[in-house]
Amino acid sequence: MTNSADYTQERLVAEDLARQAGVILLHYRRHGFEVELKTSQDDPVTVADREASELIVAGLRAAFPHDGILSEELLDTDERLDRERVWIIDPIDGTKEYVDGKPDYCVSIGLSVRGEAVLGVVLAPENDELFTGIVGQGVWKNGVPAGFSDRAPQQSVIAVSDTEHERELHAYPLPTMHPSGSIALKMARIAAGEADATFTMSPRSEWDIAAGMALIAAAGGTSTRRNGTTITLNNVRTDIGRGLLAGRRDVMDWLKGELLRLHVPEQVHAVTPADDVWAIAPQDARDGVAAGLKLHLRQASGELVAWALVRPGVDQKGAVLAREEGVPNHVATLRKDLTRIYGPLTPA
Numbered sequence: 001m002t003n004s005a006d007y008t009q010e011r012l013v014a015e016d017l018a019r020q021a022g023v024i025l026l027h028y029r030r031h032g033f034e035v036e037l038k039t040s041q042d043d044p045v046t047v048a049d050r051e052a053s054e055l056i057v058a059g060l061r062a063a064f065p066h067d068g069i070l071s072e073e074l075l076d077t078d079e080r081l082d083r084e085r086v087w088i089i090d091p092i093d094g095t096k097e098y099v100d101g102k103p104d105y106c107v108s109i110g111l112s113v114r115g116e117a118v119l120g121v122v123l124a125p126e127n128d129e130l131f132t133g134i135v136g137q138g139v140w141k142n143g144v145p146a147g148f149s150d151r152a153p154q155q156s157v158i159a160v161s162d163t164e165h166e167r168e169l170h171a172y173p174l175p176t177m178h179p180s181g182s183i184a185l186k187m188a189r190i191a192a193g194e195a196d197a198t199f200t201m202s203p204r205s206e207w208d209i210a211a212g213m214a215l216i217a218a219a220g221g222t223s224t225r226r227n228g229t230t231i232t233l234n235n236v237r238t239d240i241g242r243g244l245l246a247g248r249r250d251v252m253d254w255l256k257g258e259l260l261r262l263h264v265p266e267q268v269h270a271v272t273p274a275d276d277v278w279a280i281a282p283q284d285a286r287d288g289v290a291a292g293l294k295l296h297l298r299q300a301s302g303e304l305v306a307w308a309l310v311r312p313g314v315d316q317k318g319a320v321l322a323r324e325e326g327v328p329n330h331v332a333t334l335r336k337d338l339t340r341i342y343g344p345l346t347p348a
Contacts, residue, residue: 007119007134010064010111014121015132017059018107021052021091022125025098025107029126035099044099049073052091056109060087067111070238072207078236086112086234088210094182103127104162108184110210115232117223120214122188131188133218139191148219149193153254156196159186164201167333172262183244187212190247191219197247197255199226202267202337205239212246221248226266227276228256241275242268263300265330267337271295280304284323293322296338298330306330310338310345321345 028048035044053073060069064087068080071089080086087109092098094105103126111119122131131146133139139146151157157176160169165179178195180186186198187209210233213223223231223246231240243266245252245259258264268277272289277299288309289295297307306326310319319342324331339345 005113005118007111007137010119011121011132011134013059013063014109014111014119015123015130017056018109018121018123018130020059021056021107022123024048024052024055025092025105025125029098029101044095045073046092046095046099048098049092049095052107053089056089056091056107060089068234070207070234072205076238080234081236083234084114088112088117088206088233090184090207090211093184093208097181102181104181104185106182106185106188108182108207108211110212110214110233112210112233115234117210117213117217117233120188120211120218122184122211122215124185124188129188131192131215133191133215135214135217137218139215139219141192146192146219148191148221148248149196151196153196153251156248156251156255157194158255159190159195159198161200168201168265172264174258174262174264183208184212187223187246188215190221191215195247197251198244199246199255199259199264200244201265203239203242203269204244206233206235207238209240209244209246216246221246222252223247224252226256226259237270239269241270242266260301263303265298265300265305265333267296267298267334269294269296269337269341271297277304281307282325285309288322296334298326298334306334308334308338310342311348312342318343319345320348322348 025048033046050073053071068083068086090108093108098105107123109121110117118135120133130142160177160179162179189195226243226245285295285307293309293311298305308324309322311322312319
């Protein structure tokens, strides 16, 4: 889609709301807060998340009453699905880092038009860094035009998850990897030339990446799933189902080849016959899907290394782990990801 809209009002409103939300986050950072867990130790939530979300949602509804809204901390409904314009919000991307006292968190506000990210605003409150991108118009950091670096792909800076790096990625001989927390902030820094590409081993949700997708697209790059397929926004299912690959197109082309060459794993969640990885799923796993179970798997360069069948609990609270198989370390990693998604897993 060619972006011909101006979006000046949208930009000003989103930037103002991001800064107001940043004040809330810094207030609680300085004065303390209690931490709750959604599903696991890796999935915390705080009063700051909720208050920032309420502020942003109220501000967007007042300014753009006909737009849909999807926020991580807002009860989701299907009302947004028939809206052409949808704001996709993460009031704190990097809540774990926020809770741990690290600066690597941000406020993320993205605007999707007909499923495409067109505007992104990302604020890093601790460092007072405001990244804004409008597709077709460019990227700004604190009001100053910014853009991609000119590093050669082989000398590129690859922004990766600190959790994934600590757990596994440190063992893979990729060039300069920069581990950090917030995926939205990674994508903002790529759009401003401070890194060149990012990838994940596990899926991300729309609210994690919508603003970052707009920023990278505004700089001339793109964001896809690990297998190269297009990501559209404002879906019934709010996670993208598998790993992310985003950044400069030339670096992404080179990086995709390296990930395949090095057999860097990827989780794929809620696998269906429509997914390309269905071909590597064993018959027992396919039978489980036919019986109503959810199939989650890990693959590395097309080789199945672990899989699990899960029966979700009522209202997605907890789940029954019906079966899991594969290489032990990959099985353990997949199980951790499933605990983050479902909460406690009860063996069948």
